[in-house]
Structure formats: structure tokens, C-alpha cells
Amino acid sequence: MRMRRDERDADVGVGPHPRPWPDDDRYDPVLLAEGDRRNVADRYRWWRHEAIVADLAATANPFHVAIENWRQDGNIGTVVRTANAFGAAGVHIVGRRSWNRRGAMVTDRYLDIRHHDDTDALVAWAAGEGLPLIGIDNLPGSVSIFDHPPPERAVLVMGQEGPGLTPAAKAAVDVILHIPQFGSTRSINAGVASGIAMAAWVRAHRTG
Known part of the structure; x- marks a missing residue:
């Protein structure tokens, strides 16, 4: 997933996820490997964009x-x-x-x-x-x-x-x-x- 420039910030977020990776299709393999610097709550770290949207809609x-x-x-x-x-x-x-x-x-x-x-x-x-x-x-x-x-x-x-x-x-x-x-x-x-x-x-x- 390609992140927009205004969404990337090396001072926030987390780096790569330690191994072993979660066995959960909500997680994005690229973010797990490269880290997640998006402006999202910690509970959504490394999640795919579509998974976050779906969870927010379900809990709105x-x-x-x-x-x-x-x-x-x-x-x-x-x-x-x-x-x-x-x-x-x-x-x-x-x-x-x-x-x-x-x-x-x-x-x-x-x-x-x-x-x-x-x-x-x-x-x-x-x-x-x-x-x-x-x-x-x-x-x-x-x-x-x-x-x-x-x-x-x-x-x-x-x-x-x-x-x-x-x-x-x-x-x-x-x-x-x-x-x-x-x-x-x-x-x-x-x-x-x-x-x-x-x-x-x-x-x-x-x-x-």
C-alpha cells in the first residue's frame, strides 16, 4: 500500500512488526515488513486500510x-x-x-x-x-x-x-x-x- 506524503512521518508510528507476524488477514504484509507511520490509533497499527474502514463502520x-x-x-x-x-x-x-x-x-x-x-x-x-x-x-x-x-x-x-x-x-x-x-x-x-x-x-x- 502506497502512503501519501502527508500521511508519512518518521517520528510517529511504529517500525516493522517483530516476527512471527500475526496470522490475521487484517494486517498488511507491506506495513508489517516496513513499519506503519500513518496517522492512525495504535490499535490499528499495521492493519490494511480496508480493514480499518470496515472496523470503524462496524463500531461507529x-x-x-x-x-x-x-x-x-x-x-x-x-x-x-x-x-x-x-x-x-x-x-x-x-x-x-x-x-x-x-x-x-x-x-x-x-x-x-x-x-x-x-x-x-x-x-x-x-x-x-x-x-x-x-x-x-x-x-x-x-x-x-x-x-x-x-x-x-x-x-x-x-x-x-x-x-x-x-x-x-x-x-x-x-x-x-x-x-x-x-x-x-x-x-x-x-x-x-x-x-x-x-x-x-x-x-x-x-x-x-
Whole structure:
């Protein structure tokens, strides 16, 4: 398996696996022989890419994250990387198909990432899966995500940096949750907000 340049780092990971090698088809013979310098958790060292993807899909948390991308939001890479870290079942990009993958740090290769042309398409997909849409934005009438965490099965819908949720998204979500703030700024970065929202989900629905 050929690793991309931004995935190789001689200062991280592990070297060749000591002999005898594991008798397990999840392991990649090339990585076992040459070492594994990828940006993956230790439990996945020397595993084939396809095996990691399959294991993540099998053990994913039952929430998805959607983010609007009408103005080429540069935070999407951060959202994808964070969704990977919190074990999200998938990431949905609404609007523009193109986004800067650099911030994802190659984690996009391990996640189910889907594109929806507009909010109606996301709504139709979520309805077919029986998943409520939960907006994340600091709008009048919203409720604190700490007092009312998202349900276990849900799609967390993030507005893009600046304008926040679009009118179409506001109309589509079941409820809008906000992240309490105590400083002078009106809002926080969309990538940071997504991480706080996912952490609130984990705190409510996972232990350990």
C-alpha cells in the first residue's frame, strides 16, 4: 500500500512488526515488513486500510454530522477530522461538493462522507434513515446543548462559518441547540463548535 506524503512521518508510528507476524488477514504484509507511520490509533497499527474502514463502520456511534458549504467553508476538514475522532457514522456536506481536505489530515479516507446538493436532499436522506436533524447554532429560542444533549440517533447540522444555519436548515431541523458562551465574541469557530457538539453527544451516550 502506497502512503501519501502527508500521511508519512518518521517520528510517529511504529517500525516493522517483530516476527512471527500475526496470522490475521487484517494486517498488511507491506506495513508489517516496513513499519506503519500513518496517522492512525495504535490499535490499528499495521492493519490494511480496508480493514480499518470496515472496523470503524462496524463500531461507529449512531450519529452523523452535516455541515453546510455554500461559501467554500475552510472548516470542513476540521469537522471531518473531529467526526473521525468521535466515531461518527458519517459526515454530510450540503452545498458545494469541493472542500479543502488538508485540514482532515487524511481522516477522510476512513469515514463515510456524502454530498447533498441542497438541504432538501439531506432532509430526504435523514427521513429515509429515521434520523432527526438537530441544528447547532446560537440563535434566539435555541436551548443549551449541555442541558438538552442531542438524541442518540441524530444528524448534527452545522451552519458554515459566519452566517450559521441557512433559513432552509433552520426550517428543517427538529430543534436548535446552542453552546453556552461567556465572553465578548458573538460566536465561535464552526470547527470548534462541531467538536463541542460531538463531545456533548459522547458525554450523554457513551461511557469510558
